[in-house]
Amino acid sequence: xxxxxxxxxxxxxxxxxxxxxxxxxxxxxxxxxxxxxxxxxxxxxxxxxxxxxxxxxxxxxxxxxxxxxxxxxxxxxxxxxxxxxxxxxxxxxxxxxxxxxxxxxxxxxxx
Amino acid sequence: xxxxxxxxxxxxxxxxxxxxxxxxxxxxxxxxxxxxxxxxxxxxxxxxxxxxxxxxxxxxxxxxxxxxxxxxxxxxxxxxxxxxxxxxxxxxxxxxxxxxxxxxxxxxxxxxxxxxxxxxx
Numbered sequence: 001x002x003x004x005x006x007x008x009x010x011x012x013x014x015x016x017x018x019x020x021x022x023x024x025x026x027x028x029x030x031x032x033x034x035x036x037x038x039x040x041x042x043x044x045x046x047x048x049x050x051x052x053x054x055x056x057x058x059x060x061x062x063x064x065x066x067x068x069x070x071x072x073x074x075x076x077x078x079x080x081x082x083x084x085x086x087x088x089x090x091x092x093x094x095x096x097x098x099x100x101x102x103x104x105x106x107x108x109x110x111x
Numbered sequence: 112x113x114x115x116x117x118x119x120x121x122x123x124x125x126x127x128x129x130x131x132x133x134x135x136x137x138x139x140x141x142x143x144x145x146x147x148x149x150x151x152x153x154x155x156x157x158x159x160x161x162x163x164x165x166x167x168x169x170x171x172x173x174x175x176x177x178x179x180x181x182x183x184x185x186x187x188x189x190x191x192x193x194x195x196x197x198x199x200x201x202x203x204x205x206x207x208x209x210x211x212x213x214x215x216x217x218x219x220x221x222x223x224x225x226x227x228x229x230x231x232x
Contacts (some may be wrong), residue, residue: 034220042204043155043221061221088154096143096208099221103154 002027006089007101014110017079021105023089024071033072034099035063036088043088046074079109113209114138117224121195124195125232126157131191132227134205140185141207145221149202161205195231203227 003026013019023033032050036043047056049065049072056063060079065072076083087107090099114137123131134144142163147155159180160168167180178193188207194201206221 036223042226045220045222048220096144098157098160101155 002091002100004089004091004095004100004102006087006105009103010106010108012108012110013079016107017081018075018077019079021074021076021087021089021101021107021109022071022082023073024069025089025091025100026070027091027093027100028068029093030046030091031094031097032067032092034090035074036090038086038088038104039084046087074104076107079107081109081111083107084109113220113222115205115207115222115224117205119227119228120225121228121230123230123232128198129191130195130229131189132203132205132229133203133209134188134190135223136145136186136209139170139207139209141142141209142185143187144182144188144205146147146180146188146190147203147204149226155204158190162224165190192229197231200231201231203229 005024007022032048034048035046037046047063052065052067060077063074083095086104088104089102092099115149116135116137122130144161146158148158149155157170157196158173158178161180161182163182163185170173177193182188204223204226206223
């Protein structure tokens with residue numbers, strides 16, 4: 001059975017801190033790994049990673065995939081209270097296929 | 112681009128009634144859409160894969176006669192919760208994949224609708 005594990009499950013930091021969120025996976029087929037941010041509503045897309053070692057960056061957020069280690073990290077620098085959310089990692093085994101999600105990481109950024 | 116809408120955003124109904132939730136891809140066509148359910152403080156749980164022009168594929172443990180899915184066109188999938196009960200109260204979310212055919216950003220990226228919060232009294 002495909003499995004995606006995220007860690008830690010939750011963390012609390014102060015504004016300005018840097019955080020690293022982890023995602024590891026054990027799947028039969030791998031096509032891409034996706035990161036989403038979920039606040040009060042549905043998840044919003046952050047990054048899609050397909051190749052090992054290539055960092056994707058968007059403002060203070062960045063992510064990288066390590067296919068050898070079957071893992072990915074999501075970094076957030078200079079955190080702000082608006083970064084407080086659940087961060088979901090999912091693996092896509094193929095085109096138009098169902099995603100396997102991790103349980104999510106709850107990030108709380110305190111002022 | 113790659114916008115998915117859902118309607119209604121919130122619905123309250125009495126036990127025993129049926130509720131229909133619509134999921135639309137606004138600027139692309141989607142042969143496949145996905146329906147998820149999320150209970151408070153839990154991750155997304157895939158209920159079914161909706162396929163345009165054919166029957167939906169349900170995940171294990173999801174009753175297909177209770178959660179009716181219709182994917183009548185390339186831009187619309189509907190989920191009908193039949194004879195709803197309080198335990199069906201949840202956050203229902205759909206997602207769709209723009210796909211290469213539609214010229215979307217990536218055939219792998221699933222975009223989520225804003226979700227529908229269902230409360231059954």
